[in-house]
Structures are given as C-alpha cells and as structure tokens.
Amino acid sequence: MDILSISGVGKRFGGLKALDNVNLNVRKGTVHAIIGPNGAGKSTLLNCLVGRITPDQGTVGFDGRSLLGRKPHEINQAGIARVFQTPEIFGELTVLENVMIPAFARTDGAFRINVWKRASDRHAVREEAEHILDDLNLWDQRDQVVNSMSRGDKRRLELAMCLVQHPKLLLLDEPTAGMSRADTNNTVELLQKIAERGISKVIIEHDMHVVFSLADTVSVMAQGTVIAEGTPAEIKANPKVQEAYLGGAHL
Numbered sequence: 643m644d645i646l647s648i649s650g651v652g653k654r655f656g657g658l659k660a661l662d663n664v665n666l667n668v669r670k671g672t673v674h675a676i677i678g679p680n681g682a683g684k685s686t687l688l689n690c691l692v693g694r695i696t697p698d699q700g701t702v703g704f705d706g707r708s709l710l711g712r713k714p715h716e717i718n719q720a721g722i723a724r725v726f727q728t729p730e731i732f733g734e735l736t737v738l739e740n741v742m743i744p745a746f747a748r749t750d751g752a753f754r755i756n757v758w759k760r761a762s763d764r765h766a767v768r769e770e771a772e773h774i775l776d777d778l779n780l781w782d783q784r785d786q787v788v789n790s791m792s793r794g795d796k797r798r799l800e801l802a803m804c805l806v807q808h809p810k811l812l813l814l815d816e817p818t819a820g821m822s823r824a825d826t827n828n829t830v831e832l833l834q835k836i837a838e839r840g841i842s843k844v845i846i847e848h849d850m851h852v853v854f855s856l857a858d859t860v861s862v863m864a865q866g867t868v869i870a871e872g873t874p875a876e877i878k879a880n881p882k883v884q885e886a887y888l889g890g891a892h893l
C-alpha cells in the first residue's frame with residue numbers, strides 16, 4: 643500500500659519548468675530515496691508535499707487524502723514531518739527545549755491547552771523528549787544552547803524534533819549535507835535505528851553511500867522529471883542514470 647502518491651505534478655517558475663509530469667509512489671514503511679543532479683527539482687518536489695509550493699498540475703495523495711490546497715501546518719498535523727536542507731531550529735534555546743516545542747504543538751488545540759494546564763502532561767512530554775534525545779545520542783547536550791552546537795549535531799536535533807511529532811511520513815532533504823564522514827556514518831546508523839519505528843521516509847541525498855545503505859527504492863530526477871526508478875542495485879546499473887550524472891556526482 644502507498645502512503646504517498648504523486649501523479650502528474652508540474653511546476654513552473656516563470657520560463658523554467660522546475661517540475662514536469664512527476665510521478666512517484668512511496669510504499670508504506672519503506673525508505674524511498676530521490677537522487678539527481680543539482681537543480682533537478684528535488685527540493686521543489688518536497689516543497690509541494692509540505693504545502694510551501696502549490697503545483698500547477700497534478701495530484702498529491704497522502705494516506706488516502708489529497709494534500710493539495712492544504713496549509714503547511716495542516717499537512718504537518720496530517721502526519722508529514724520534514725528535515726530541511728538547512729536546519730530550522732531555535733538557536734537561542736536549549737536542545738531539550740527545541741524538542742519539547744514540536745511535541746507540544748503536535749496535536750489539536752484542545753490537547754495543547756491541557757498540556758499547558760496540567761503538570762502531568764507537561765511531564766509526559768518532557769519524558770518523551772528526553773527519551774528521543776537519548777535515542778539520537780543527544781542526551782549529554784540536552785541543556786546546551788543550540789547555537790553553540792556543531793552542524794552535524796544540529797541536524798540530529800532536527801531529526802529529534804521531527805520524531806517527537808510521531809509522523810507517518812518523514813521527509814529528509816540532504817540530511818548529511820556538510821557533514822564529516824564520521825558524522826555521516828553516525829547519521830546513517832541513526833536513520834537505520836529509527837527505521838525500526840516503521841515511519842515511511844523520503845530522503846533526498848547526494849551521498850550515494852547513504853542512499854545505497856538506506857533506500858528500499860530509488861527515484862532519479864533530472865530536469866524536473868523522474869527518469870528512472872528501481873532498487874539501489876537496479877539504479878546503479880542503469881545507463882540512463884549514469885548519463886544524467888555525467889560531469890556531476892558519481893554513482
């Protein structure tokens with residue numbers, strides 16, 4: 643069964659066709675990687691999924707419902723969380739505070755009011771945030787102000803902020819961008835660990851080591867459209883993919 647169905651999606655920016663008849667289905671519980679050269683339209687596609695951009699054409703279905711026309715916070719509440727290409731976190735707050743904020747915000751208004759009123763609920767949210775920090779090896783840094791953290795730690799924090807929302811689908815835009823090899827390996831391990839939670843994932847990634855370690859299915863985008871889809875082994879062997887990457891990244 644598909645958790646996400648993208649069909650015939652198109653988006654123009656002036657004269658540029660950033661997305662051109664994109665079709666992509668993500669099976670529930672799987673990791674689906676999107677790869678492709680710079681400017682292929684990967685982030686634009688993700689922006690369509692989270693309601694930051696409205697496609698000119700096509701449909702996007704999530705968990706049996708259409709996402710089109712819905713606001714970013716509605717899409718978030720429907721169960722989609724996103725790790726951005728550049729971390730979006732509260733630099734002046736501590737690690738723990740950053741994880742508690744999306745936990746408070748994750749449910750409807752009624753629950754939110756209760757949370758603020760009832761100490762026991764606040765306690766539950768805090769406990770869960772602490773548990774997730776422990777899972778992502780951020781426990782020791784829980785009282786640190788985020789601005790002073792390394793880039794790799796910030797990315798892990800962002801992942802923690804997503805997990806605390808209990809998403810059905812997690813969207814990751816280059817989660818290892820700018821990381822050292824050690825931090826990258828660490829992140830792959832963490833993503834493998836959280837795969838056990840059964841959350842479906844769409845991951846945009848340039849690092850082929852990461853893609854081939856994590857993905858069940860790989861879609862390759864070039865010039866705004868999907869040019870190939872398959873298992874990591876099929877994608878590695880596909881001549882069309884090799885061609886799209888000529889002069890760019892290597893498989």
Ligand SMILES: Nc1ncnc2c1ncn2[C@@H]1O[C@H](COP(=O)(O)OP(=O)(O)OP(=O)(O)O)[C@@H](O)[C@H]1O
Pocket residue numbers: 655658660678679680681682683684685686687
């Ligand atoms: N808001 C915008 N306005 C105008 N053009 C845009 C906008 N967003 C993206 N583009 C253009 O659309 C094309 C696709 O961009 P996009 O960011 O989706 O590529 P990408 O595959 O994510 O690339 P990268 O690997 O570099 O992150 C590019 O040519 C880009 O310049």
Ligand SMILES: [Mg+2]
Pocket residue numbers: 684685686727
């Ligand atoms: Mg991008």
